[in-house]
Structure formats: structure tokens, C-alpha cells
Amino acid sequence: xxxxxxxxxxxxxxxxxxxxxxxxxxxxxxxxxxxxxxxxxxxxxxxxxxxxxxxxxxxxxxxxxxxxxxxxxxxxxxxxxxxxxxxxxxxxxxxxxxxxxxxxxxxxxxxxxxxxxxxxxxxxxxxxxxxxxxxxxxxxxxxxxxxxxxxxxxxxxxxxxxxxxxxxxxxxxxxxxxxxxxxxxxxxxxxxxxxxxxxxxxxxxxxxxxxxxxxxxxxxxxxxxxxxxxxxxxxxxxxxxxxxxxxxxxxxxxxxxxxxxxxxxxxxxxxxxxxxxxxxxxxxxxxxxxxxxxxxxxxxxxxxxxx
Amino acid sequence: xxxxxxxxxxxxxxxxxxxxxxxxxxxxxxxxxxxxxxxxxxxxxxxxxxxxxxxxxxxxxxxxxxxxxxxxxxxxxxxxxxxxxxxxxxxxxxxxxxxxxxxxxxxxxxxxxxxxxxxxxxxxxxxxxxxxxxxxxxxxxxxxxxxxxxxxxxxxxxxxxxxxxxxxxxxxxxxxxxxxxxxxxxxxxxxxxxxxxxxxxxxxxxxxxxxxxxxxxxxxxxxxxxxxxxxxxxxxxxxxxxxxxxxxxxxxxxxxxxxxxxxxxxxxxxxxxxxxxxxxxxxxxxxxxxxxxxxxxxxxxxxxxxx
Numbered sequence: 001x002x003x004x005x006x007x008x009x010x011x012x013x014x015x016x017x018x019x020x021x022x023x024x025x026x027x028x029x030x031x032x033x034x035x036x037x038x039x040x041x042x043x044x045x046x047x048x049x050x051x052x053x054x055x056x057x058x059x060x061x062x063x064x065x066x067x068x069x070x071x072x073x074x075x076x077x078x079x080x081x082x083x084x085x086x087x088x089x090x091x092x093x094x095x096x097x098x099x100x101x102x103x104x105x106x107x108x109x110x111x112x113x114x115x116x117x118x119x120x121x122x123x124x125x126x127x128x129x130x131x132x133x134x135x136x137x138x139x140x141x142x143x144x145x146x147x148x149x150x151x152x153x154x155x156x157x158x159x160x161x162x163x164x165x166x167x168x169x170x171x172x173x174x175x176x177x178x179x180x181x182x183x184x185x186x187x188x189x190x191x192x193x194x195x196x197x198x199x200x201x202x203x204x205x206x207x208x209x210x211x212x213x214x215x216x217x218x219x220x221x222x223x224x225x226x227x228x229x230x231x232x233x234x235x236x237x238x239x240x241x242x243x244x245x246x247x248x249x250x251x252x253x254x255x256x257x258x259x260x261x262x263x264x265x266x267x268x269x270x271x272x273x274x275x276x277x278x279x280x281x282x283x284x285x286x287x288x289x290x291x292x293x294x295x296x297x298x299x300x301x302x303x304x305x306x307x
Numbered sequence: 308x309x310x311x312x313x314x315x316x317x318x319x320x321x322x323x324x325x326x327x328x329x330x331x332x333x334x335x336x337x338x339x340x341x342x343x344x345x346x347x348x349x350x351x352x353x354x355x356x357x358x359x360x361x362x363x364x365x366x367x368x369x370x371x372x373x374x375x376x377x378x379x380x381x382x383x384x385x386x387x388x389x390x391x392x393x394x395x396x397x398x399x400x401x402x403x404x405x406x407x408x409x410x411x412x413x414x415x416x417x418x419x420x421x422x423x424x425x426x427x428x429x430x431x432x433x434x435x436x437x438x439x440x441x442x443x444x445x446x447x448x449x450x451x452x453x454x455x456x457x458x459x460x461x462x463x464x465x466x467x468x469x470x471x472x473x474x475x476x477x478x479x480x481x482x483x484x485x486x487x488x489x490x491x492x493x494x495x496x497x498x499x500x501x502x503x504x505x506x507x508x509x510x511x512x513x514x515x516x517x518x519x520x521x522x523x524x525x526x527x528x529x530x531x532x533x534x535x536x537x538x539x540x541x542x543x544x545x546x547x548x549x550x551x552x553x554x555x556x557x558x559x560x561x562x563x564x565x566x567x568x569x570x571x572x573x574x575x576x577x578x579x580x581x582x583x584x585x586x587x588x589x590x591x592x593x594x595x596x597x598x599x600x601x602x603x604x605x606x607x608x609x610x611x612x613x614x
Contacts, residue, residue, distance in 0.1 A: 141475050150507035168448050168479040175477075175512045183510075195524050202457035203490075205482045205520055212519035213512055217502050 004271065004282065007295040011305040017293055018304055021267060023247040024049060025236070027227075028060045028070075029198055030252030030275020031298055038077040039274055041299030046079060048302055056085055057240065059249075061226035061256060063090040063165035063191035063207060066120035089191035089207075089226035090114075090121040092235045093163055096225050098125035099238065101161070101187065109158040111181050113174050113210070114165035118191065129163075130156055131174060141173040149176050155184070164211040164222070165191035175213050182218040192226025194256065198276075227251075228259035243267075250298065253277050259289040268292045311578065311589065314602040318612040324600055325611055328574060330554040331356060332543070334534075335367045335377075336505055337559030337582020338605055345384040346581055348606030353386060355609055363392055364547065366556075368533035368563060370397040370472035370498035370514060373427035396498035396514075396533035397424040398431075399542045400470055403532050405432035406545060408468070408494065416465040418488050420481050420517070421472035425498065436470075437463055438481060448480040456483050462491070471518040471529070472498035482520050489525040499533025501563065505583075534558075535566040550574075557605065560584050566596040575599045 007014050026032065032042050046056060058070065058081070065073070067083040074081040097103075097110060105128075112118055112132035119132045131137050148154030155177070162178045182188055193208035211222060225231050248268040251257020252275025261269035271277060271291035282290045295301065314321050333339060339349055353363060365377065365388070372380070374390040381388045404410075404417065412435075419425055419439035426439045438444050455461030462484070469485045489495055500515035518529060532538050555575040558564020559582025568576035578584060578598035589597045602608065 146507045146511065149511075150509035170477070170479055170482075172475040172477055172512060175516070179510075179512060195526075200453045200457035203486075204453065204456075205479065205486060205524055209482070209520035209524045212523045213516035216519045217512055217516045219502075 004291045004294045007270075007293055008297075008300040009303065011303050014301055014304040015307065017268075017270070018049070018052060018054070018301065021054065021246055021248040023055045023057065023242045025057050025059045025247060025249045025261070025266075027251035027253070027257045028058055029062065031250060031272055032058070032079070033077060034274070035198070035200070038079070039297060039299065041297075041302060043078045045299045045301050048304065052307060055240075055242070057236065058086045059227065059232075059236065060087070061089045061192035061194055061207070063088060063093070063117050063226075064115045065090075065117045066124075067091055068120065069117060087236050087239070088117065088121075089232065090117040090165065091124075092225040092232045093118065093165070093189055093191050094121035094125040094127060095235045095238065096189070096231060097122070097127050097161060097163070100235075103160045103187075106158045107160045109156060110161040110163050111156075111159045111178055111186065112163050113170065113178050113214075114163065114167045114191065114207075115169070118163065118165050128158075130159070131177065133169070137174050137177070138169050138171070139173065140171070141176060145173060145176070149180050152180075155180055159186055161187045161189060162214070163189045163191070164207070164214060166197060166207040167210050170210050178214055179217050182214060182220060188214070188218065188220050188222040190222040190224050190226075192229075192256075193224050194226070227256040228263060230260075230263055233260065233264040251275075254281055254291070255288045258282075258291045262289050270294065272296070272298050274298070311598045311601045314577075314600055315607040316610065318610050321608055321610055322612040322614065324575075324577075325356070325359060325361070325608065328361065328553055328555040330362045330364065330549045332364050332366045332554060332556045332568070332573075334558035334560070334564045335365055336369065338557060338579055339365070339386070340384060341581070342505070342508070345386070346604060346606065348604075348609060350385045352606045352608050355611065359614060362547075362549070364543065365393045366534065366539070366543065367394070368396045368499035368501055368514070370395060370400070370424050370533075371422045372397075372424045373431075374398055375427065376424060394543050394546075395424065395428075396539065397421075397428040397472060399532040399539045400425065400472070400496055400498050401428035401432040401434060402542045402545065403496070403538060404429070404434050404468060404470070407542070410467045410494075413465045414467045416463060417468045417470050418463075418466045418485055418493065419470050419472075420477065420485050420521075421470065421474045421498065422476070425470065425472050435465075437466070438484065440476070444481050444484070445476050445478070446480065447478070448483060452480060452483070456487050459487075462487055466493055468494045468496060469521070470496045470498070471514070471521060473504060473514040474517050477517050485521055486524050489521060489527060495521070495525065495527050495529040497529040497531050497533075499536075500531050501533070534563040535570060537567075537570055540567065540571040558582075561588055561598070562595045565598045569596050577601065579603070579605050581605070
């Protein structure tokens with residue numbers, strides 16, 4: 001088996017690579033930026049791709065921000081965009097609930113374990129919800145809560161979905177509510193299953209970890225609306241029509257981004273070395289996924305030969 | 308294969324059963340009591356066993372109470388006892404850390420995810436700890452926490468163990484600290500892996516669920532100091548010398564109590580039907596464990612023929 005094609009410094013190979021695709025799905029953290037720091041040359045690289053008529057879609061598992069919030073961040077980093085180009089796992093989940101799951105009202109209410117990004121996207125799709133950032137759920141559990149959850153008097157009979165995402169305000173009260181909704185038959189969704197979340201150049205508990213108590217307690221596997229779950233690609237495709245064979249996934253993580261592109265049978269995958277995964281990861285015998293192309297950094301594509 | 312021997316109403320069989328054993332290990336919730344309600348006839352049954360010279364040990368996975376707190380509860384329910392007869396998973400963990408793990412001071416400090424029962428037992432064994440019920444950890448995570456955990460300045464270099472148990476005050480801050488201690492090589496212990504915790508005649512998130520984010524994030528399997536882990540039986544045996552062949556485990560749960568007794572090669576196991584597991588559970592083809600004896604309730608043993 002041949003390894004991935006290395007693009008950095010090879011103008012002809014880069015041009016050939018760019019010419020193969022009409023659409024680039026781009027992961028954000030570790031590709032475009034790290035935290036609040038945009039990688040040097042990335043805005044110009046995206047400009048180059050656009051100037052060659054390529055469609056760009058930002059695809060991120062981070063559910064803490066809505067598309068509006070991502071748009072603000074991209075703009076502040078010198079990357080002109082619009083919400084139509086942005087696809088986060090919170091939006092992916094909202095679309096899945098409203099357009100694919102389509103539970104009949106009023107039994108379509110969502111109990112949210114997560115932050116405001118999820119709430120904003122659910123509002124965009126007119127999906128009713130409880131939980132989330134509501135201060136009524138950001139507190140310690142009381143004997144009255146135990147009683148009311150146990151006898152059902154504190155549970156909302158209209159909840160038909162539990163949606164869990166990244167939540168730095170996770171607590172026992174929310175887990176207890178979510179667990180009892182799952183026991184009553186609610187559909188179990190998670191924005192993504194990332195075990196960790198990058199912060200301050202280190203790792204912290206991710207959405208996948210936050211939802212593990214519910215997985216373990218309920219004995220149910222949730223449907224994930226983030227990479228590498230193909231439900232996310234289905235949701236993207238439901239919104240943008242594109243030719244998978246002419247589409248390339250660009251990312252820094254083999255187990256989410258590259259796996260997502262390969263399982264989605266996209267025309268190509270490009271790994272960049274500015275984030276989590278390293279060359280050794282795909283050279284390992286038990287590599288979770290091997291990209292078709294790789295480059296040291298996204299901005300290396302600027303060395304493309306003139307068209 | 309023959310099923311378990313049914314004792315209820317069979318005076319001769321009960322006497323024979325009692326005569327086979329010198330020691331009875333008794334689960335509490337679902338056997339002795341349900342919540343704060345002691346089952347009718349149980350105090351008298353325990354008195355009968357004692358009058359026949361049997362040793363009784365209360366063995367519980369619940370880590371929220373120390374042995375002192377269990378003693379108070381037993382006394383209030385009309386069951387005379389003493390702390391030497393009580394063995395909870397918090398005590399089991401404290402003994403394991405102090406007498407088996409024996410990390411050299413000062414690198415033997417424990418980061419506790421759990422409640423006061425664990426803290427009290429660690430104090431009994433003179434094991435230093437941080438976390439637990441300390442209000443400094445019962446709050447929301449701040450940007451300064453992210454920074455200090457990421458760069459290590461807020462981490463205690465002496466922490467050599469992470470011990471997770473039942474904790475209704477679980478939060479993102481504690482999970483983040485615990486995760487970073489595990490990444491730095493701390494030994495990973497849990498009081499038990501019960502997915503649920505019985506409260507108000509219903510089920511709530513248990514210690515096993517609370518610790519799942521750490522399991523998933525760290526990729527490490529913790530050592531459990533609760534049933535059915537044999538580490539708990541080893542800890543009991545380290546304290547009380549007893550003949551396993553002359554010891555019977557009594558419990559209501561196949562997957563903890565009965566499995567614990569069978570894997571520990573005890574002389575017998577007795578299932579009672581006053582808790583979680585039912586007759587159908589061990590009659591199922593995929594039963595997790597099959598008891599040697601069963602009775603409708605513990606107090607049925609009072610029908611023993613006179614010795």
C-alpha cells in the first residue's frame with residue numbers, strides 16, 4: 001500500500017490536488033486556527049481556493065458556538081464568510097431533529113445537556129427545548145428533585161429527544177433528568193463523541209466524555225451528529241448538493257476528520273500537521289485512517305502553480 | 308444444570324443452609340433495608356444468626372457513608388452492630404490505598420471525586436487527600452482554571468491516586484483536575500462501577516456512571532474496590548480472616564452480589580427477592596450469575612428448625 005501524497009513544496013502536485021475538487025470541507029480547530037490564533041497564511045489560502053471557484057464549507061464538531069458565533073470568529077480572524085458556509089455539530093443536530101427525525105409536535109421537545117450554541121441552532125429550526133443554559137438546571141440536586149424525578153412530576157411529558165453536547169456546566173441534576181427521559185423512550189442524540197476538547201494548548205473533557213454517564217446508565221448508544229458519524233455528512237448533503245467524488249475533507253485528526261471523509265467516500269482527504277495527528281499516526285500498523293494527501297500546514301497550498 | 312435451592316418455608320433446608328456457614332456477608336440495600344425502611348423481621352433474623360454463632364459482615368458498594376455513618380443507620384433501624392462488622396466500598400478503597408498500594412509519601416495524595424464517606428475513611432487510614440467536598444472544587448470552571456490546569460500550576464505534584472465514587476456534586480472542574488492527574492500517571496481507582504444508585508424507589512446515576520467520563524477520556528480501566536471486583540473481597544479478607552468455603556454472600560443483585568460470591572469461590576450464595584434481581588434473571592439463558600440458594604426475603608430464614 002502506498003502512503004499519502006505529500007504536497008508541501010510541490011507546486012505541480014498542489015495544483016493537481018486543487019483541480020481534482022470542487023468542494024473543500026474544512027475542519028477549523030487545528031486547521032484554520034488554534035484557539036483564538038489564526039494560522040499564518042490561512043486567510044490567503046482560502047482566498048486562493050475561492051478565486052479558483054472552489055466551494056468552502058467549515059465543518060466543526062464544536063457545539064458550543066452557533067453558526068452566527070462562528071461567523072463572528074471567522075470575520076474577526078480576517079476570513080470573510082457567511083453562515084451558509086458554516087456547519088457545526090449543533091446545527092447538524094438541529095437539522096437532524098427538525099428535518100429528518102420530525103417527531104410530531106408537541107412530543108418533539110428536546111432536553112438539552114449543553115451550551116448556548118445548541119440552543120441557538122434549535123431556535124433557528126423552531127425546535128422547542130428545555131434544559132441547556134437555563135439557571136433552573138444549573139444548581140445542585142435537592143431531595144425535592146429526587147422525589148419529583150423519581151415520581152415523574154418534575155419531568156416534561158413532551159420531551160422526545162435528549163441531546164447532549166459539550167457542557168462545562170454538567171451536573172448531577174441534568175444527568176438525572178436526561179437519564180429519566182431516556183428511560184421513558186426519548187431518542188438519544190449527541191453532537192459528537194470527541195473524548196477531549198482543546199483548550200489552552202492542552203486537552204479537557206469533550207462532549208463525548210460528558211455524555212458517557214448517559215451511555216453507561218441507559219445502555220443505549222447515541223446517534224452522533226458530528227464527525228466521523230455519517231449522519232453529519234448526510235445532514236450537510238441535505239443542505240448543500242455536492243458531488244462526493246469532487247469533494248475533499250481537510251482536517252488534523254485521523255479519527256474524526258480523515259475517517260469521516262473516507263467513510264463518506266469523498267474524492268479525497270487532506271491531513272494537515274498543525275493539530276492533533278502526526279505522520280507516525282497514519283504510518284502505524286493500526287492507524288484508524290490514512291489520508292490520501294498531507295501537508296505540513298494548510299497555507300502550503302498557496303505554493304500552487306499558476307492555473 | 309439444577310437451579311438454586313429455594314429456602315422459603317422449608318425449615319429443614321434453612322437449618323441445613325445455616326449450618327453450612329460460619330460467616331455471612333450481607334449486602335444492605337435491597338436485603339436489610341430499602342432506603343430508610345428496614346424490612347420486617349430482619350433484625351430478628353440477624354439475631355438468630357448471631358445466636359447460632361455466625362459472624363456477620365455488612366458489605367455495601369455505597370460509598371457515600373463511612374462505617375461510622377452505617378453504624379448509626381443500623382442502630383437507628385434496630386440492628387445492633389459495631390464498625391468492625393461494616394465494610395463499605397469507601398473503606399475498601401482506603402484500605403487498598405494504605406495497606407496494599409502503599410505509595411511512598413508525599414506522593415501518596417489522593418484526588419477525590421466523591422462525597423464525605425470517602426473522606427472519612429481516608430482520614431481513618433491517614434491517607435492525605437484533596438478534592439472531595441472541598442468548596443474550592445464545588446463551583447464552575449473559570450478561564451484561570453483552564454489556564455492553571457493546562458500549564459500544571461494549579462495541579463498538586465503529590466497526587467498519586469485518583470479515587471472516584473458516587474458524587475451528586477460532580478462538575479467539569481473536578482473532572483478536568485482528575486483527568487490531568489490521570490494523564491500524569493496517577494493510579495485510577497473507583498469505589499464501584501454500579502451504573503445506577505437507588506433513591507426514592509427509582510434509579511439515579513451511580514458511581515460507575517459518574518466515573519465514565521474519566522474512563523473514556525483517559526482510555527484507562529480503573530480498579531474497582533466494590534462488588535463484584537475481587538479487590539473488595541481481598542480487602543475484606545485482609546481484615547477478617549475467614550474460610551471462604553464456610554462463607555456465604557447474601558444479596559439482591561446477580562451482577563454485583565452473587566457474581567462477587569461466585570468469583571470469590573465462597574461456599575455459597577443466597578439471593579433474596581426484595582431488591583433488584585428477580586427469579587427470571589437467573590433463569591435466563593444469559594444470566595450473569597446463578598445463586599446457590601434463594602429466598603423470598605431474608606427474614607424467611609427465621610423459620611429454621613430448632614438446632
